[in-house]
Amino acid sequence: MVPDKLILRMRLSIPLLLIICGSGLSAFGQHPAKPVHSVQQTVLVVGTPEPITLGESPRSVVVMNTQQHPLAFATPESYLRTDPSTFIEQRGAGGAQADISIRGSTFEQTLVLLNGLRINDSQTAHHDLDLPIPLEAMGDIEVLHGAGSTLYGSDAIGGVVDFVTAVPVDDSFTVSSGAGSFGENEQSVLASFVRPRLSEMVTGARNFSTGFMADRDYRNENASTETRWKTAAGITDILLAGSDRAFGANQFYGPFNSWERTKGWFASARQQISDKTEAAFGYRRHTDNFILLRNDPAFYANNHIDQSWEAVVRRRDDLGRGATLFSGLEEDADGINSNNLGRHARNQGAGYLDFDLHSASPWGLSAGLREEILSGGAKSVWSPDLAGSVRVSQSVKLRASGGYGFRLPTYTDLYYSDPTTIGNPNLQPESAWSSDGGVDWFSHGSITASTTFFYSRQHHAIDYVRANSRQRWQAANLVGLRFMGVEGMLAWHPLRNQQVRLGWTGISGAQAALHGLQSEYVFNYPVNNATFEWMQTLRGVLFLDTRVQVAQRYNQEPYPVWDLNAARERGRFRPWVRIANLSNTGYEEIAGVLMPGRSYTGGIEIRLLAHPR
Numbered sequence: 186m187v188p189d190k191l192i193l194r195m196r197l198s199i200p201l202l203l204i205i206c207g208s209g210l211s212a213f214g215q216h217p218a219k220p221v222h223s224v225q226q227t228v229l230v231v232g233t234p235e236p237i238t239l240g241e242s243p244r245s246v247v248v249m250n251t252q253q254h255p256l257a258f259a260t261p262e263s264y265l266r267t268d269p270s271t272f273i274e275q276r277g278a279g280g281a282q283a284d285i286s287i288r289g290s291t292f293e294q295t296l297v298l299l300n301g302l303r304i305n306d307s308q309t310a311h312h313d314l315d316l317p318i319p320l321e322a323m324g325d326i327e328v329l330h331g332a333g334s335t336l337y338g339s340d341a342i343g344g345v346v347d348f349v350t351a352v353p354v355d356d357s358f359t360v361s362s363g364a365g366s367f368g369e370n371e372q373s374v375l376a377s378f379v380r381p382r383l384s385e386m387v388t389g390a391r392n393f394s395t396g397f398m399a400d401r402d403y404r405n406e407n408a409s410t411e412t413r414w415k416t417a418a419g420i421t422d423i424l425l426a427g428s429d430r431a432f433g434a435n436q437f438y439g440p441f442n443s444w445e446r447t448k449g450w451f452a453s454a455r456q457q458i459s460d461k462t463e464a465a466f467g468y469r470r471h472t473d474n475f476i477l478l479r480n481d482p483a484f485y486a487n488n489h490i491d492q493s494w495e496a497v498v499r500r501r502d503d504l505g506r507g508a509t510l511f512s513g514l515e516e517d518a519d520g521i522n523s524n525n526l527g528r529h530a531r532n533q534g535a536g537y538l539d540f541d542l543h544s545a546s547p548w549g550l551s552a553g554l555r556e557e558i559l560s561g562g563a564k565s566v567w568s569p570d571l572a573g574s575v576r577v578s579q580s581v582k583l584r585a586s587g588g589y590g591f592r593l594p595t596y597t598d599l600y601y602s603d604p605t606t607i608g609n610p611n612l613q614p615e616s617a618w619s620s621d622g623g624v625d626w627f628s629h630g631s632i633t634a635s636t637t638f639f640y641s642r643q644h645h646a647i648d649y650v651r652a653n654s655r656q657r658w659q660a661a662n663l664v665g666l667r668f669m670g671v672e673g674m675l676a677w678h679p680l681r682n683q684q685v686r687l688g689w690t691g692i693s694g695a696q697a698a699l700h701g702l703q704s705e706y707v708f709n710y711p712v713n714n715a716t717f718e719w720m721q722t723l724r725g726v727l728f729l730d731t732r733v734q735v736a737q738r739y740n741q742e743p744y745p746v747w748d749l750n751a752a753r754e755r756g757r758f759r760p761w762v763r764i765a766n767l768s769n770t771g772y773e774e775i776a777g778v779l780m781p782g783r784s785y786t787g788g789i790e791i792r793l794l795a796h797p798r
Contacts, residue, residue, distance in 0.1 A: 230301065231327040231347040233551075234336065234511035234539050235501060243549060243572035243584045245330035245621055245637045245672070247271075251323045252351055254720075256361075256752035256761040256790060257730045259371075259392075261320055261348065263748075266734055269688040269714045270330050270672045271344075274774045278781050279369070279392050281403040281432040282445075283314050288330055288639055289668040289692045289710040290343020293647065294592055294615070296333060298347040300424065302453055302467035305340050307519035308491045308526070309597040312471060316348060317426035317451040318409040319390035321359075321375045324351030330672070331639065332590030332619040334568040335553040338517065338535055342590035342617045342643070350411055350424065353377035353386045356794060363761070363788020367781065368395030368402075371788070383414040397781040400435035400442045400479055419457025426451045433479065436777050439605045444479040448472045461502060467495045477603070485603065489526060491596070493519035511539040511553075526600040526608075531560040531593075547576035559593075566591050566614070580627045587620035598647055598660050606649060609660040617643040631678040642667040649705035658705050666707065667695045682722040689715040694739070709775070713737040726755045736774075744772040759790040 230236050232244045239248060249264045258264055260280040265271050274292060275283040284292030293310040296303065299318070306312035326348055333341035359375045371392035378385055389408035396402035409426035427450045434443035453467040470492045477485035499513040513536065520530035539553035555568040570588030577583060594612040601608040623637030643666040649658035670692035677685045691713050717733045730750045737743035747768040752761035762785070769783040 230325075230349060231298070231345055232329040232333060232336070234499070234513075234541070240582070240625075240627065241543065241549065241574075243551060243574035244586050245270075245584075245623060245639075247328045247330075249326040249328075251320065251326060254728050254730065254752065254754070255321070256754070256759060257728060257750040257763070258320070259763060259765070259786070261316060261323070261326060262314070264326050265328070265346070267686075267688075267716055267718060267732065268328055269674070269690040269716045271328055271346075272711050272714055272736070272774075274709060275780065276434070276437050276775055276778045277403055277432045278367075278397065278401070279394055279403050279405055280314070281405060281430055282311060282434075282437070284311060284775075285314065285346060286710055287328070287344035287346075288641065288670065288672075288690070289694055290641075291646070291648070291706050291709075293595065293598075293706075294340065294342035294590070294617075296337055296339075296341040296345045298337070298345060299451065299467075300350055300422075300453065300455070301347060302465060302497075303337070303340075303493070303495050303517065304451065304467075304469055305493075306471055306491065307493055307596055308471065308473060308489050308521055308523070309595050309601075310340075312447060312449075312473065315428055315430060315447050315449045315471065317407060317428045317449050317469075318348070318350065318424075319373060319388045319407050321373050321390060322350050322386065322388040322409045322411070322426075323348055325349040330637070331586060331621055331641075332568075332570065332588040332617065334557075334566075334590040335537060335555045335570040335588060336513075336539070338515065338533075338555070338557055338568075339591060339593045339614075342592055342615070342619075343641075350409075351386070352413070353379050353384050355379055357792065358794040359790060359792050361788060361790040363786050365763075365786030366784035367397045368393075369784065369786055370394070371786075383412075385410070385412050396433060397784070398435065398779065400433035400444070403430070403432035405430045405432075419459065419463075420455075421457070422453075422455040424451070424453045434475075436779070437775075439777075441477050442479045444476045444482075446474045462498065462500045464498045465496070469493045487523065487525045487603075489521060489523040491519065491521040491523075493517070507543050509541045509543075511537075511541065513537050521596045523596070523600075525602060526596050529596060529600070533557055533559045533593075549574050557591075566616075580629060582625045582627070583623075584625065585620070585622040587618070589616065589618055591616040592647075594647055594660075601660075604657075606658045607660070612647060612660060613645045613662050615643060615645045615647050615662070617641050617646075632675065634673075634675045636671065636673045638669075638671050640667070640669045646707060648707040650702040652702060654703075663707065665695060668710075669693055680721075682725070684718075684720045686716070686718040686720075688717075689713070708739045711736045711738050713743065722754070726753055728752050728754045738774075744770050746770050746772065757792050759792070760787070761790065762787045 247268045262273050262283050272286040285295040297313045329345040333345040356378045361373045363371045373390035376387045387410045391406040393404040407428035411424045413422050429448050431446040434445045450470045455465040473489040475487040476482045495517050497515040502510045515535045518532035522528050535557045537555035542550045550573045553570050557566040568589045572586035574584035592615050599608050599610050619641040621639035625635045645662040646666045650661050672690040674688040715735045721729045732748045735745045749764040753759045765784045
């Protein structure tokens with residue numbers, strides 16, 4: 186339980202050719218049956234105070250529409266892997282546990298949002314992708330590359346990932362079931378109804394497996410319900426969701442046959458107060474039951490309960506001549522009750538201003554500043570950012586941005602202790618100055634492309650280090666850490682119903698930051714990460730998708746992972762087949778944690794009811 190006194194207060198082995206193509210701006214698989222310039226109409230939310238189109242954004246952003254080809258993707262991590270600047274460091278299969286690294290950042294330096302509200306775990310960022318909502322409930326996954334603390338506060342050093350729920354458009358009732366290798370089994374259900382002033386969507390999903398090796402079994406369950414209605418005051422949105430994940434954690438945190446179970450609960454309310462003002466509130470509760478030796482649970486176990494709250498008020502004021510002033514007040518609070526970490530709580534309040542200028546001229550400018558006041562009012566953090574773009578022709582846009590990001594240590598960073606790891610209560614918050622510049626090309630034919638160069642210099646970066654393998658990992662602040670790189674992506678529509686996408690991100694980091702020490706996390710980043718995807722819709726019915734990722738982590742050999750998927754996308758009965766790791770590559774995304782080999786999964790989705798309104 187959180188103490189009663191806790192209150193709300195406000196990183197070049199991939200072909201160089203890819204450099205000239207495009208990821209600073211990309212609409213993932215956007216509408217393959219439509220002209221490529223539809224990217225201009227793709228609306229994004231992350232990284233801006235209000236929704237704008239991708240064509241207007243001065244930031245490097247990727248938008249993934251999860252509602253277009255849902256049967257070809259098994260988990261949210263499958264979507265995120267298509268962005269070469271977003272590297273997934275996965276331990277458990279089936280989405281049991283995975284970390285996100287953006288542009289070389291550590292897994293803790295990515296902020297995760299749900300409908301714009303924070304869901305980062307205050308115990309440890311290993312749990313940030315314990316998403317409470319099923320994949321079926323999502324509409325978009327939006328990824329901001331680069332610092333985002335001006336709008337979102339702590340944790341947004343490498344970037345931000347916002348999972349945006351879908352808005353139902355018809356009455357529907359859909360069920361799906363599948364099975365496959367390693368005892369894999371999955372089911373889901375979605376029900377929605379839509380009325381002129383009211384809509385409701387209820388989703389539930391589960392997937393489980395006996396495991397591809399000993400003590401790597403898993404069972405994941407989550408469900409959500411979201412209600413939207415129009416009132417005299419404006420739109421009201423209530424979201425309730427929860428998840429339960431149990432998994433064998435063999436080798437996850439060392440040479441142990443461990444087991445872990447996490448549960449999460451999330452509730453949010455958003456209320457439009459007027460055409461200028463909106464208020465939102467979010468609450469998250471998460472529990473983590475960790476057993477070091479599955480065959481001997483009494484030997485060593487941890488039980489953690491953490492809770493967090495967020496309240497925010499946002500306002501928009503038009504100043505005339507294309508100028509808009511956005512402002513907001515935010516209060517965040519979190520706490521933990523743990524047999525290992527102890528009982529702790531903290532809170533911080535923030536205010537921000539963001540000035541945007543988008544006139545009839547071909548350029549745009551955005552400048553923002555945030556002050557975060559930490560617990561007790563004795564410390565504050567200022568987070569500025571500046572971004573701008575100019576359209577030099579009808580099809581070419583130049584853009585640049587720079588900003589400051591920061592992160593408070595998690596409770597694990599501060600207080601954790603086990604036979605292999607020890608925290609450090611004297612850690613300082615980490616921070617980074619980041620900048621990037623790029624060019625976007627919007628062809629009026631069949632090609633779009635983008636290139637971005639980026640740089641980040643970190644201060645007091647938090648990592649776990651040791652002098653040799655006989656010592657325990659110790660949380661510490663590092664100095665002199667910096668990353669620079671280039672990201673590019675090309676999207677080509679050779680035919681109306683066909684799309685080819687190429688992407689590559691190359692990162693270089695400064696290794697002198699360790700001063701001879703061993704690192705656990707900071708240098709897990711990929712020096713090269715390349716993606717290839719080909720999509721084809723045959724006769725408007727059968728969707729085919731093949732995806733290849735070639736990744737090379739720092740001081741490691743590159744490895745390819747090839748996935749192949751097929752699904753019927755029309756009719757009441759929609760069978761699907763997914764082949765994961767068709768190349769049967771033996772690889773690790775986290776050192777010492779082997780990933781599954783080739784696997785096959787197949788199933789069917791049945792649409793029992795669908796009445797468009």
